[in-house]
Amino acid sequence: METTVNPVHLFFVNPLFYFWVFSFALLGAAVGVVMMRNIVHCTLSLCLAFICTAGIYVIFGAEFLAAAEILIYAGAVTVLIFFALMLSKRIIGRDIIYKNRQSIWAMLLSMAMALVLIATLAYGNWNYEVDPTVAPMDNTKMIGRSLMLSYTLVFWVTGFILTITMIGALMLAKKD
Amino acid sequence: MAQVIPVYHVLVVSALLFSIGLYGAMSRRNAIGILLSLELMLNAGCLNLVAFSAKWGPTFTYQTFRAQEDVSSPVGQIFVIFVITIAACEIALGLALIIAMYRHHRSIDVDNLNLLKW
Structure with missing residues (x-):
């Protein structure tokens, strides 16, 4: 017996549909980041862009990266930017010129x-497809294992860079 | 209806996102606005890496590390982890620089920073 499937249901289980929903929200938030006058609104729009990027990561089977994106970008970086905004006043005003002279250029x-990037895409062979349903579901385990096995040196160097950056940011930001 | 995502859709979205970020980085006067645009451009690169990792990552890593049987990793996602770490470093340093700059100039308008210009 042949089962009939409602095409509307098929449309709503399609990952391509959700990809474009998140992509349009991402591009709209990005335009908001570069176009809005008030820098606080820009920062909130950037937070929305990060959340949409995390949604696209989930579609491509990268759950750990989505969680890291939400925690680090949408959480920590946004709060850090808000602190810097509050520490430097006189930038939230109605009459402040927010674009420079070379805006048109x-x-x-x-x-x-x-145009160059998209034209390059048109000449390349990018005709293969990503099937999100076959993506491995134990990404986090695999990432942790390979960070400890084959990327150990990079892991250590990154930790060293984080330490140096913390000391450098403290030295730059403290009163002298 | 197809259950797959053609990879050039991701590349087009990423190219548009990179261009929007480039426009913001070139046209803003506010230093914090420039940092926000830089984050957008980094995200565009990460999006590409994750999309390629969903297609090629496990296969290629297994072929590369055939000697160590238990290494099978999505390489693109590991790259993105390092990119996120370096971007967090970059934004912390950038905001510290902006605060230092505000302390000396009483403004974070990058058009006023012409001290080294002859």
Whole structure:
């Protein structure tokens, strides 16, 4: 007996649909980051962009990265930016010019950059597809194991860089 | 209906995101706005890495590390972890620099920073 499936249901289990939902939200939030006048609104829009990026990571089977993105970017980095905003006043005002003189040229150059990138894509062989349903579900275990086995040196160096950065940021930000 | 995502969709989204971030980094006067745009550009790169990792990561890593049988890892996701770490370092250092700059100049407008310009 042949079962009939409602095509609307098929549409809503399609990962491509969710990918484009998150992508449009991501691009809209990114335009908000570069276009809005008030820098606090820009920071909140950046937080939305990070959350949408985490959604796309979940679609591609990278759950650990999605959690790290939410925790580090949408949590810590946004709060850090808000602290810096509160420490430097006189930037939240209605009459502050927020774009410089080369804004038109920057717009043209970034449009040219997007055109070049997409034209390069059109000439390449990118016709393969990602199947999110076969992505391994024990990503976190595999990431942790390979961080400890084959990327140990990079792991140590990254920890060293974090320490140096913390000392450097303290030295730069303290009163002299 | 297909259950797969063609990879050039991700690449197009990432290219657009990178260009938006580039525009913000070039056209802002506020130093914190420039940092926000830099984060957008880093995210565009990470998106590409995760998409490629969903397709190629386990296969290629297994072929590379055939000698050690238990190494099978999504390489692109490990790259993204390091990128996130370095980006956190970068934004902490950048905000410390901005606070130091505000203390000396009483402004974080990068157009006013012409001390080294002849």
